[in-house]
Amino acid sequence: MNLHDPGLPANAQKLRTGLDRVWHAAGYSLAGLRAGWEEPAFRQEAVASIVLLPAAFWIGRGWVEVGLLAGSVLLVMIVELLNTGIETAIDRIGPEWNHLSKRAKDMGSAAVLLSLLLCAGLWLAALAARL
Template identity: 35%
Template sequence: MNNKPKYHLFKNTTYALSGLKHVLKTESSFKVELFCAIFIIAGIILIDTSISNKLILLVSGILVLIIELVNSAIENVVDLVTKEYAPLAKTAKDIGSSAVMFAIILHVVCWIMILI
């Protein structure tokens, strides 16, 4: 099955922005993390540390948002497949949530290591 459209920069950007718009409308976790990112970025700018440390904090913070987007995609696919309770569906969603949790832990550990 080949239902992939040909690559087109502007169309693909439109698809990406459409996905972001959907997540902003429907995913409260992403909205909270994006709101926190505003303060995290301000903290990164204000903290007195090397540019490489600032980059580590920025990348680990953006990683949280990326993993949350992937988790939201997983949840949407699972919901598409079944609306009823299914152990494997729950497991898939739980694993996605675990990925987000580890990304957040990584980000917090980076902050702790840089501040100490």
């Protein structure tokens, strides 16, 4: 197979199938986590998750509560990675100020804020129920 054939997709990942595709996708995902680790906000959330994820099993009164508590922590990290991806793509376009670039970055930041509020609300409700 000639990867330089103009009839083939530009992304070689599209040509992979089965376990080969899964293996390479896992590698890309790990590279994304390593890139996320370079961002201070993601590092802070990851460190907080080291405490919060085990605490979810102690605070939660059943598998649904544990899932909601743990899921809310993971959701914050997911949204942070997506926000970082948006910011990185916008920054690649160019350093000049643009109202659409600002809007995209602001919406990504708002998504992080909403995920943090959801997480905090769930954790506060679970803690209040235990008192």
